[in-house]
Amino acid sequence: MAVLKILVPLIIGLCAYYFYSPESFSAEKVQGKRVLVTGSSAGIGEQIAYEFARMGANVMLTARRENLLEEVAQKCLELGASSAGYVIADMSNLTSAQKVIEETKSKLGGLDYLVLNHAGGNVGFHLYKGNMETVKSSMTINFLSYVQLTSSALDMLKQSEGSIIVISSMTGRIPSPFVIEYSAAKFALEGFYGGLRTEMRLRKINLAITIAVLGYIDTETAIREVSDKMTLVPSSKEECAQKIVQGGVLRHREVIYPYWSQKFVLLLRDFIPDLVDKLVGKSYKVENIS
């Protein structure tokens, strides 16, 4: 009984905190803002670009495949973007990452939202066989290029009192087998951007950092890589992008999507990590991974 007296108000309080947001989301907050979305030729990045476009932002896209970038830019304009452009870049090269920011500055004159979303290198499921090259490649594309883009854009973001939205993953919170180079890069992102957020606050610099912690989302790449190797059901990339953009615009510290299933695992992880490892382990079809 005594436990219930504590538990019930606690659960009501947590629900109220989750559902009641003192600030409300509105498209006007984004109209005319300058946004760079990396990895926006496909998947979640493409959908994030469309979300910003619908609200009238100036959208800058980047990835490697020009034909797709051209199509996404065209669709952004149709959806209502104030402007839409793109720059082709390969994030395995840090100088290219730097050039993306230079190009963005020259085309948009500044930056309000930096959305760090691309993922590449050997992101598919595989057995780790001690290959340092896959580790270096993943750390460069999935971590160092994010840091390079941030470092190059920092002055613009400070000036606009803007936001950085970092796309992370449950693999950045719970160490994940068979994608360990990717998981390591996501953990590194969490460390870097979590620390940077606090440092900005302590230095009284008004720069928001939102980290999006995603579960399994139904992008082509993820379905191709995951469907025969895990027993999970994917969530919608469109809704995922909506939640990320809303959380980013409202300057929330983190966005977890899909919320309840991921949050539950994260809470359990802190109390019973061995059990969580075992439960997560059960969702892999190890025989299909080589």
Ligand SMILES: NC(=O)c1ccc[n+]([C@@H]2O[C@H](COP(=O)([O-])OP(=O)(O)OC[C@H]3O[C@@H](n4cnc5c(N)ncnc54)[C@H](OP(=O)(O)O)[C@@H]3O)[C@@H](O)[C@H]2O)c1
């Ligand atoms: N889908 C999921 O289940 C899931 C779950 C958790 C977290 N996430 C995270 O969500 C983000 C988006 O994932 P997604 O599923 O949408 O991926 P995706 O569909 O494979 O899209 C990845 C994007 O990154 C770009 N990219 C890949 N390698 C690149 C490189 N070397 N240089 C520049 N751009 C590169 C791709 O474009 P080009 O090929 O044209 O370069 C593409 O636009 C990633 O950060 C991922 O870690 C996804």
